[in-house]
Amino acid sequence: MALLGNPFVANVPRQMSDQELVQALRVDIAGELEAIITYEAHAMATTDERVRMVLQRIADEERTHVGELQQVLFMLSPNEANYTEKGKQAIQQQQNQNFQIPLQ
Numbered sequence: 001m002a003l004l005g006n007p008f009v010a011n012v013p014r015q016m017s018d019q020e021l022v023q024a025l026r027v028d029i030a031g032e033l034e035a036i037i038t039y040e041a042h043a044m045a046t047t048d049e050r051v052r053m054v055l056q057r058i059a060d061e062e063r064t065h066v067g068e069l070q071q072v073l074f075m076l077s078p079n080e081a082n083y084t085e086k087g088k089q090a091i092q093q094q095q096n097q098n099f100q101i102p103l104q
Contacts, residue, residue, distance in 0.1 A: 018076055025073045029066055036062045 016024060036059045043055035074081035094101065 022073060022077045022080070025069055025076070029069045029073070032062045032065045032069065035059075036066075 012024075039055045039059040039062065043052045043059070046052055046055075070084075074084070
């Protein structure tokens with residue numbers, strides 16, 4: 001949710017540690033995902049095709065931001081990338097087995 005009125009609301013009064021920055025990036029990613037949900041909800045709620053197209057394009061831009069932020073997160077926290085890859089591989093294995101074997 002936007003906090004309007006105070007342009008300094010997101011300023012951090014000191015340098016963050018790497019661990020704090022990793023947490024901040026997770027919050028940033030969550031914000032981008034929330035924005036995608038919001039833009040898509042608005043696109044689904046309109047019958048104006050012009051507006052729908054603009055909102056979908058903006059939602060797609062937010063998806064790009066998610067990817068950028070994830071890559072920065074993975075640079076700072078290689079373990080995060082390892083867990084993400086492990087999860088992707090688990091689902092790919094499930095998909096290859098037509099989701100017939102239980103997840104571990």
